[in-house]
Amino acid sequence: MTVGIVTPKELYDRIARREELFLLDVRLYDDFERWHVEGERVTTLNIPYVDFLAEEDFSWKKHLPTDRPLLVNCARGRSAKIVAEILERHGYDAAYLENGMIGWSEVYAPVTVVEEDEWKLIQLNRVGKGCLSYLLFSGTTALVVDAGRHVEEYLELASQHGAAIEHVIDTHLHADHISGGVELASRTGASYYISQSELQGALIPHTPLEQHRTWQFGAISVQVLAVPTPGHTPGSVSLLLNDRFLLTGDTVFVGGIGRPDLGGKSREWAQLLYETVFTTIAALPDDVLVLPAHYASRDEYHAGGFIGATLGTIRATNEVLRLDSRETFLEQIAAAGGSTPPNYQEITEINRGVKQVPVARALELESGPNRCAAKHTHL
Structure with missing residues (x-):
């Protein structure tokens, strides 16, 4: 399965154009609180990566919108790609940020x-x-x-x-x-x-x-x-x-x-x-x-x-x-x-x-x- 990729420069341009964006950050809570992507019309939600790996626990679904695209972010892009693929399998429109916060x-x-x-x-x-x-x-x-x-x-x-x-x-x-x-x-x-x-x-x-x-x-x-x-x-x-x-x-x-x-x-x-x-x-x-x-x-x-x-x-x-x-x-x-x-x-x-x-x-x-x-x- 191939999910969408958004480059950090594309993300900046979209924020600068004041697009509405929903970012799902899958890093640990402390890492998210210390440093994350912000923007005037950016909604950011932090759910750690491990929460998406449980085979029968889909409690994360109640926190995610189903009517808008999701952009998944992590430290380097690897975990975000995996989570984006999981979301796609569950019917979400998901992409991930290339190279994560390092790229940002x-x-x-x-x-x-x-x-x-x-x-x-x-x-x-x-x-x-x-x-x-x-x-x-x-x-x-x-x-x-x-x-x-x-x-x-x-x-x-x-x-x-x-x-x-x-x-x-x-x-x-x-x-x-x-x-x-x-x-x-x-x-x-x-x-x-x-x-x-x-x-x-x-x-x-x-x-x-x-x-x-x-x-x-x-x-x-x-x-x-x-x-x-x-x-x-x-x-x-x-x-x-x-x-x-x-x-x-x-x-x-x-x-x-x-x-x-x-x-x-x-x-x-x-x-x-x-x-x-x-x-x-x-x-x-x-x-x-x-x-x-x-x-x-x-x-x-x-x-x-x-x-x-x-x-x-x-x-x-x-x-x-x-x-x-x-x-x-x-x-x-x-x-x-x-x-x-x-x-x-x-x-x-x-x-x-x-x-x-x-x-x-x-x-x-x-x-x-x-x-x-x-x-x-x-x-």
């Missing part, structure tokens, strides 16, 4: 944030991970910020725009996913920039951001200002474009703030984060558009289809930015980090260039959502 974690969706006469900014949303990266185009030149490890996504977009990638920047040393910055720079001959303090003596070829605070980028004067915004990590930077768009990395999110505890110095880094939020970022006007490196909720979508919000909106809705004293901030933020991102140590070793892993291991390491926020406010 590799979908990248480009959204144009701004396009003016001579420059363009695209946000590349890795929807299954909540990771965000950026491509800035001006003339035939491209700059990439916080690239994921799937470097072909950036090469293809640059090619579509007739541009060569000349600059690659990581705003900080990522802990929840493998950066593609070094590989992308190597493939294109671009310069790779990251703060020297992020690499802790590692030998990755790079240009320290401390030496290049400002670029006049491309065919026009697009000011790219690297603003030191430590706290999530000691060398974190934000990039200010034309005084209007702030790429904040993991410093400030639409609904939260970067967690300062991943280096084992939560109190010390929270002090840095306080200065960043209430001195550096506080000096910027309300109409600056914040574009972060991660998000945790569909509530963080802008009406334009990207993840972002003006500083004025964030100041009004993000409770962390309204804390009235340094001590209150330190108490709440230093203690609010939650569980450490899975495989944090190994991922940071890879991103520092002291370890390499095959693709299969990279898939395992990146499984699950990002956990870079210390605190999130639901808008």
Whole structure:
């Protein structure tokens, strides 16, 4: 029996078109609760795979609709395929998600944030991970910020725009996913920039951001200002474009703030984060558009289809930015980090260039959502 197959990219396109979908997730309950496919018109039901294997127990039938197609999902696609075949034998219209959540974690969706006469900014949303990266185009030149490890996504977009990638920047040393910055720079001959303090003596070829605070980028004067915004990590930077768009990395999110505890110095880094939020970022006007490196909720979508919000909106809705004293901030933020991102140590070793892993291991390491926020406010 052959059941239907839906690719992760097809699923994203259907969610983006606001189709009504019914997803049956057959992973264990804890895995489902930790991380699953979401969408504005997506109904998701979790019934573990083993419940479908009992030969005479069909109690799962009372939970499933018979008047609409079912899309079955699991971790890698194998269990979902088996369950979809069982459902087909019982008269259901069923298909399964190819490669499951692993495949879903590799979908990248480009959204144009701004396009003016001579420059363009695209946000590349890795929807299954909540990771965000950026491509800035001006003339035939491209700059990439916080690239994921799937470097072909950036090469293809640059090619579509007739541009060569000349600059690659990581705003900080990522802990929840493998950066593609070094590989992308190597493939294109671009310069790779990251703060020297992020690499802790590692030998990755790079240009320290401390030496290049400002670029006049491309065919026009697009000011790219690297603003030191430590706290999530000691060398974190934000990039200010034309005084209007702030790429904040993991410093400030639409609904939260970067967690300062991943280096084992939560109190010390929270002090840095306080200065960043209430001195550096506080000096910027309300109409600056914040574009972060991660998000945790569909509530963080802008009406334009990207993840972002003006500083004025964030100041009004993000409770962390309204804390009235340094001590209150330190108490709440230093203690609010939650569980450490899975495989944090190994991922940071890879991103520092002291370890390499095959693709299969990279898939395992990146499984699950990002956990870079210390605190999130639901808008």
